Amino acid sequence: MTDTAAAAHPTDPFDAEAINAAEGLDHVDPAYAQVLRITTALNLIPLAIAASIFDYLLIRHIDGPYGLITALAWLTAIIMIVSFPSRRMQRWGYKIGEGQLRVARGWLFRTDTIVPFVRVQHIDVGQGPVERLFGLSHLIVHTSGTHNSTVTLPGLRSDLAAAMRETIRRHIQTDFA
Numbered sequence: 001m002t003d004t005a006a007a008a009h010p011t012d013p014f015d016a017e018a019i020n021a022a023e024g025l026d027h028v029d030p031a032y033a034q035v036l037r038i039t040t041a042l043n044l045i046p047l048a049i050a051a052s053i054f055d056y057l058l059i060r061h062i063d064g065p066y067g068l069i070t071a072l073a074w075l076t077a078i079i080m081i082v083s084f085p086s087r088r089m090q091r092w093g094y095k096i097g098e099g100q101l102r103v104a105r106g107w108l109f110r111t112d113t114i115v116p117f118v119r120v121q122h123i124d125v126g127q128g129p130v131e132r133l134f135g136l137s138h139l140i141v142h143t144s145g146t147h148n149s150t151v152t153l154p155g156l157r158s159d160l161a162a163a164m165r166e167t168i169r170r171h172i173q174t175d176f177a
Helices: 003-008 016-022 032-062 068-090 129-134 158-176
Strands: 093-097 100-105 111-116 120-126 136-143 150-157
Touching (some): 032 129, 032 150, 093 158, 120 158
Antiparallel strands (some): 093 100
Protein backbone atom coordinates (compact mmCIF):
# COMPACT_ATOMS: atom_id res chain seq x y z
CA MET A 1 0.00 0.00 0.00
CA THR A 2 1.38 3.43 -0.87
CA ASP A 3 1.94 6.15 1.72
CA THR A 4 -0.93 8.18 0.29
CA ALA A 5 -3.32 5.23 0.51
CA ALA A 6 -2.12 4.44 4.05
CA ALA A 7 -2.72 8.05 5.09
CA ALA A 8 -6.18 8.06 3.52
CA HIS A 9 -7.14 4.80 5.25
CA PRO A 10 -5.58 4.44 8.70
CA THR A 11 -4.92 0.88 9.79
CA ASP A 12 -6.71 1.26 13.11
CA PRO A 13 -10.34 2.32 12.55
CA PHE A 14 -10.61 3.40 16.21
CA ASP A 15 -7.58 5.72 16.20
CA ALA A 16 -9.20 9.18 16.31
CA GLU A 17 -5.89 10.99 15.82
CA ALA A 18 -5.14 9.09 12.60
CA ILE A 19 -8.68 9.51 11.28
CA ASN A 20 -8.75 13.26 11.90
CA ALA A 21 -5.26 13.71 10.44
CA ALA A 22 -6.10 11.61 7.36
CA GLU A 23 -9.27 13.60 6.78
CA GLY A 24 -7.51 16.96 7.26
CA LEU A 25 -9.61 17.92 10.27
CA ASP A 26 -8.58 20.34 13.00
CA HIS A 27 -8.86 19.25 16.62
CA VAL A 28 -10.81 20.98 19.34
CA ASP A 29 -8.75 22.72 22.01
CA PRO A 30 -6.99 20.29 24.42
CA ALA A 31 -8.43 22.22 27.38
CA TYR A 32 -11.83 20.84 26.34
CA ALA A 33 -10.82 17.55 28.02
CA GLN A 34 -10.69 19.42 31.36
CA VAL A 35 -14.11 20.96 30.69
CA LEU A 36 -15.53 17.50 30.00
CA ARG A 37 -13.79 16.10 33.08
CA ILE A 38 -15.28 18.77 35.36
CA THR A 39 -18.79 18.50 33.90
CA THR A 40 -18.62 14.70 34.12
CA ALA A 41 -17.59 15.00 37.79
CA LEU A 42 -20.41 17.46 38.48
CA ASN A 43 -22.86 14.93 37.02
CA LEU A 44 -21.45 11.73 38.52
CA ILE A 45 -20.44 12.72 42.05
CA PRO A 46 -24.06 13.34 43.17
CA LEU A 47 -24.98 9.93 41.73
CA ALA A 48 -22.10 8.29 43.62
CA ILE A 49 -23.19 10.03 46.83
CA ALA A 50 -26.76 8.83 46.26
CA ALA A 51 -25.47 5.27 45.70
CA SER A 52 -23.51 5.51 48.96
CA ILE A 53 -26.62 6.59 50.87
CA PHE A 54 -28.66 3.83 49.20
CA ASP A 55 -25.95 1.32 50.10
CA TYR A 56 -25.97 2.44 53.74
CA LEU A 57 -29.76 2.28 54.00
CA LEU A 58 -30.05 -1.06 52.16
CA ILE A 59 -27.31 -2.87 54.07
CA ARG A 60 -28.92 -2.01 57.44
CA HIS A 61 -31.99 -4.01 56.41
CA ILE A 62 -30.35 -7.06 54.84
CA ASP A 63 -27.29 -7.43 57.10
CA GLY A 64 -24.95 -7.60 54.12
CA PRO A 65 -21.46 -6.25 53.55
CA TYR A 66 -21.61 -2.48 53.62
CA GLY A 67 -19.63 -0.71 50.93
CA LEU A 68 -19.98 -2.92 47.87
CA ILE A 69 -22.43 -0.62 46.05
CA THR A 70 -20.52 2.42 47.33
CA ALA A 71 -17.18 1.12 46.07
CA LEU A 72 -18.61 0.21 42.66
CA ALA A 73 -20.32 3.61 42.29
CA TRP A 74 -17.19 5.57 43.21
CA LEU A 75 -14.90 3.37 41.11
CA THR A 76 -17.16 3.79 38.09
CA ALA A 77 -17.33 7.56 38.64
CA ILE A 78 -13.53 7.86 38.94
CA ILE A 79 -12.91 5.77 35.80
CA MET A 80 -15.41 7.83 33.83
CA ILE A 81 -14.02 11.16 35.11
CA VAL A 82 -10.41 10.22 34.36
CA SER A 83 -10.60 8.34 31.07
CA PHE A 84 -13.75 9.19 29.12
CA PRO A 85 -13.37 12.98 28.69
CA SER A 86 -9.99 12.80 26.96
CA ARG A 87 -11.27 10.05 24.67
CA ARG A 88 -14.41 12.07 23.82
CA MET A 89 -12.33 15.17 23.14
CA GLN A 90 -10.12 13.29 20.67
CA ARG A 91 -13.18 12.16 18.70
CA TRP A 92 -14.10 15.70 17.59
CA GLY A 93 -12.73 17.23 14.41
CA TYR A 94 -13.76 20.19 12.29
CA LYS A 95 -12.79 22.07 9.16
CA ILE A 96 -14.11 25.39 8.00
CA GLY A 97 -13.70 25.58 4.26
CA GLU A 98 -14.85 27.64 1.34
CA GLY A 99 -18.60 27.77 1.70
CA GLN A 100 -19.03 25.01 4.28
CA LEU A 101 -18.35 23.82 7.82
CA ARG A 102 -17.51 20.17 8.43
CA VAL A 103 -17.89 18.65 11.89
CA ALA A 104 -16.96 15.02 12.59
CA ARG A 105 -17.44 13.26 15.89
CA GLY A 106 -17.85 9.84 17.39
CA TRP A 107 -15.92 6.64 17.72
CA LEU A 108 -18.08 3.58 17.28
CA PHE A 109 -20.85 5.55 15.60
CA ARG A 110 -19.03 8.28 13.69
CA THR A 111 -21.03 11.25 12.42
CA ASP A 112 -19.61 13.50 9.73
CA THR A 113 -21.76 16.60 9.13
CA ILE A 114 -21.21 19.13 6.37
CA VAL A 115 -23.10 22.39 6.67
CA PRO A 116 -23.19 24.54 3.53
CA PHE A 117 -23.16 28.21 4.52
CA VAL A 118 -26.11 28.92 2.20
CA ARG A 119 -28.32 26.80 4.52
CA VAL A 120 -27.31 28.65 7.70
CA GLN A 121 -30.12 30.63 9.34
CA HIS A 122 -28.18 32.00 12.30
CA ILE A 123 -25.07 31.33 14.37
CA ASP A 124 -24.59 31.39 18.14
CA VAL A 125 -21.46 31.31 20.25
CA GLY A 126 -22.24 29.91 23.69
CA GLN A 127 -20.17 29.63 26.83
CA GLY A 128 -21.02 27.84 30.05
CA PRO A 129 -19.38 28.59 33.40
CA VAL A 130 -16.88 25.74 33.16
CA GLU A 131 -15.99 26.67 29.57
CA ARG A 132 -15.47 30.27 30.70
CA LEU A 133 -12.87 29.08 33.26
CA PHE A 134 -10.80 27.65 30.41
CA GLY A 135 -11.48 30.40 27.85
CA LEU A 136 -13.50 28.08 25.62
CA SER A 137 -16.82 28.42 23.81
CA HIS A 138 -19.05 26.34 21.58
CA LEU A 139 -20.29 27.31 18.15
CA ILE A 140 -23.93 26.55 17.35
CA VAL A 141 -24.98 26.68 13.70
CA HIS A 142 -28.72 26.67 12.99
CA THR A 143 -29.69 25.60 9.50
CA SER A 144 -32.88 25.54 7.52
CA GLY A 145 -34.87 22.34 7.79
CA THR A 146 -36.12 20.38 10.75
CA HIS A 147 -34.09 17.17 11.07
CA ASN A 148 -30.57 17.82 12.44
CA SER A 149 -31.05 21.54 11.93
CA THR A 150 -28.61 22.44 14.71
CA VAL A 151 -24.92 21.60 14.57
CA THR A 152 -22.84 22.23 17.69
CA LEU A 153 -19.05 22.39 17.75
CA PRO A 154 -17.71 22.48 21.32
CA GLY A 155 -14.20 23.01 22.64
CA LEU A 156 -13.18 26.06 20.63
CA ARG A 157 -11.09 28.90 22.01
CA SER A 158 -13.44 31.85 22.45
CA ASP A 159 -11.60 34.02 19.93
CA LEU A 160 -11.64 31.19 17.36
CA ALA A 161 -15.37 30.57 17.87
CA ALA A 162 -16.07 34.29 17.36
CA ALA A 163 -13.86 34.35 14.25
CA MET A 164 -15.64 31.30 12.82
CA ARG A 165 -19.00 32.95 13.50
CA GLU A 166 -17.86 36.07 11.64
CA THR A 167 -16.55 34.01 8.71
CA ILE A 168 -19.87 32.22 8.37
CA ARG A 169 -21.79 35.49 8.82
CA ARG A 170 -19.78 37.13 6.01
CA HIS A 171 -20.58 34.21 3.70
CA ILE A 172 -24.27 34.50 4.54
CA GLN A 173 -24.26 38.22 3.74
CA THR A 174 -22.39 37.60 0.50
CA ASP A 175 -24.81 34.88 -0.59
CA PHE A 176 -27.88 37.04 -0.06
CA ALA A 177 -26.47 40.41 -1.14
